[in-house]
Amino acid sequence: MVFLVALPLSLGIAIASDAPVLAGLIAAIVGGVVAGALGGSPLQVSGPAAGLTVIVAGLIAEFGWAVTCAITVCAGLLQVLLGISRVGRAALAISPMVVHAMLAGIGVTIALQQVHVLLGGSSESSAWRNITELPGQLVDADHAGLAVGLLVIAILVAWRWAPARIRKVPGPLVAIVVASAVAALFALNVPRIQLNGSLLDALQTPALPTGSWGAFATGVITVALIASVESLLTAVAVDRMQDGPRSNLNRELVGQGVANVASGAIGGLPITGVIVRSSANVTAGAKTRASSILHGLWVLVFALPFAGLAQQIPTAALAGLLIVIGIQLVKLTHIKTAQRTGDIAVYSVTIIGVVFLNLLEGVLLGLALAIALTVWRVARARIHAQPAEHTDNDDWHIAVEGSCTFLSLPQLHTTLASVPPGIHVTLEMSVDFIDHAAHQVIEDWQRQHEASGGSVLVQEVGSVELRSALSGPPQRAFGLADKRLGVVPWSSWQDPHTKNGHERRDTPPQAVLDGLEVYHRRTAPQIRPHMAKLAHSHQSETLFITCTDARIVPNAITSSGPGDLFTVRNVGNLVPADQLDHSVEAAIAHAVGRLKVSSIVVCGHSACDAMNAALRGPGVAAENPPGDEYLRSWLTHAGPALDAFDEGRHPIAVSAGEQGFNTVDQLSMVSVAVQVDTLVRHPLVRERHEEGRLKVVGLFYDIASAKVLHVEPTAACSLSSIGPQHI
Structure with a gap:
């Protein structure tokens, strides 16, 4: 042929x-x-x-x-x-x-x-x-x-x-x-x-x-x-x-x-x-x-x-x-x-x-034109300045995104020169590359603006910081492009001492308000079309039960977004076997009966304070903080997990111990297995689970390694890493 x-x-x-x-x-x-x-x-x-x-x-x-x-x-x-x-x-x-x-x-x-x-x-x-x-x-x-x-x-x-x-x-x-x-x-x-x-x-x-x-x-x-x-x-x-x-x-x-x-x-x-x-x-x-x-x-x-x-x-x-x-x-x-x-x-x-x-x-x-276009696309920065929104004063906001190099100097000069003198300016740097020339221009402008009576607050929300241009040859960083992803803490990008040029008071609400400002500027415009579709109805795929611990971010762990997870959080990610906790029961009923979720996930984690407290048992009254009786009352629901743990003789605890996990983490894994078993036998779940229409999954999040393990409460009672091949 x-x-x-x-x-x-x-x-x-x-x-x-x-x-x-x-x-x-x-x-x-x-x-x-x-x-x-x-x-x-x-x-x-x-x-x-x-x-x-x-x-x-x-x-x-x-x-x-x-x-x-x-x-x-x-x-x-x-x-x-x-x-x-x-x-x-x-x-x-x-x-x-x-x-x-x-x-x-x-x-x-x-x-x-x-x-x-x-x-x-x-x-x-x-x-x-x-x-x-x-x-x-x-x-x-x-x-x-x-x-x-x-x-x-x-x-x-x-x-x-x-x-x-x-x-x-x-x-x-x-x-x-x-x-x-x-x-x-x-x-x-x-x-x-x-x-x-x-x-x-x-x-x-x-x-x-x-x-x-x-x-x-x-x-x-x-x-x-x-x-x-x-x-x-x-x-x-x-x-x-x-x-x-x-x-x-x-x-x-x-x-x-x-x-x-x-x-x-x-x-x-x-x-x-x-x-x-x-x-x-x-x-x-x-x-x-x-x-x-x-x-x-x-x-x-x-x-x-x-x-x-x-x-x-x-x-x-x-x-x-x-x-x-x-x-x-x-x-x-x-x-x-x-x-x-x-x-x-x-x-x-x-x-x-x-x-x-x-x-x-x-x-x-x-080839010459292709290279020139590539340099232009990669090395240019997006720079814009405008009066700050959601404020009653004359504050301005300047955003610099992308790669800030000498190629961006004309635009950078023009934009900075357009800012009125004597006002407060928030300069938000979201860059993955910055060279000494750009740093010099920004530093000179900041010094001149502050000399005119204004103030400049630099918020570095990108993967590369300004000072990197002075510490050595510029290097491109491929980290998180900005902080709208919900996995970077406030402490890594918010100035702990100043806000709008003034001393910040040690009030947690201020960090929330600062985060909201960034959300309105950067995240809200990105997710607004998707949220408009969810405004009047949503159909979550998964009921996600996890701990109240702030280190656990369900959407980050599962790479999901708004509308995907119907989330229930409580101390110790517990599902009471006696079905007397109306909050958890209402969540299960709504997820299974109305949303028709196809899966339920119970996610525990390492270094869990709830499991640690359950292991210690009731302490001396004088050592317990005020209101501790409420925590002790709630942790009675961890009793089945403690009984199954039986001082580390549970197969999952044995497997976890062989992998180097301590006693608290072993109990956390056993607790996840117990909660999964409780859900499988739950009246609202059992029938759909047996028909194969509803899966119940146990996960364990190891905070130190950011690794997720699959807890399988089967006859073998095993642990396995979750990765691309496993999925």
């Missing part, structure tokens, strides 16, 4: 490259056998590719065919060195958008060239001349050749709608055979492919140039890099198409390099991995590298006795085939992706550069 696809394509690419026609078949044979046997991508098929036609045509025009073969050999040696040095994956660092645009530019160039051939003329030396000379070529068109070429284009376009059984025969082969047959049947006087002898006569030894060594070296590097990138990207694409072994990219470079050395040494075109043939290989059911090798052998078997048949093919037919191939290299999905991701400028500059300058300059322009 791949042989039938490769045959007309190899001839067409040789024609488009201005190379000897049979050089395309030589490259197909070597690419199939050598690259197929030695490469690191088992199902990738290699051969002459449309992506190098423009480069090869330019090299042939400058050096001739023999020197171009030497360039192919040297490019192959360079590929081998790249593969041995294990830099295969480094080639993938080139922006895919630049590669897509490069191929699209090559496609446009091929189409512009072959339109002239289709009309009975010859292609011009540049894209601009191909465009300007097109009207004159249309007037002098060879109508017979044009009809043959249009027939090929029509067959290729219509082939996608052919029945599946017929589509098993490759469209390019059908189009070329039908067009050649029509030309022969009607005895059309159209130009046909000219061969200079047989395949053996086409073998060519390479030759070195007599001068222009700089251009020679540039050609070697260009061919090596483009062939490598195209081959590696094709290998990655083939991996996505099948579930077999993954590609070894370094070995693939070595295999491609050896194939190019062999192809150039005997007069073949440069070789790359080709996505059209590779996808046909996978679709046809290939499983091993033998498929690629046999495709090359089939080309050899055909070419030795039957290469002369190629002289029956009209050049207009191959021109029509190449026009379709060129247009297919311009993919609408890539253009839409470029528009959606903001890379349309990179795509446009690259394709224009490839078409109107040359391939290397177009790629370099695209």
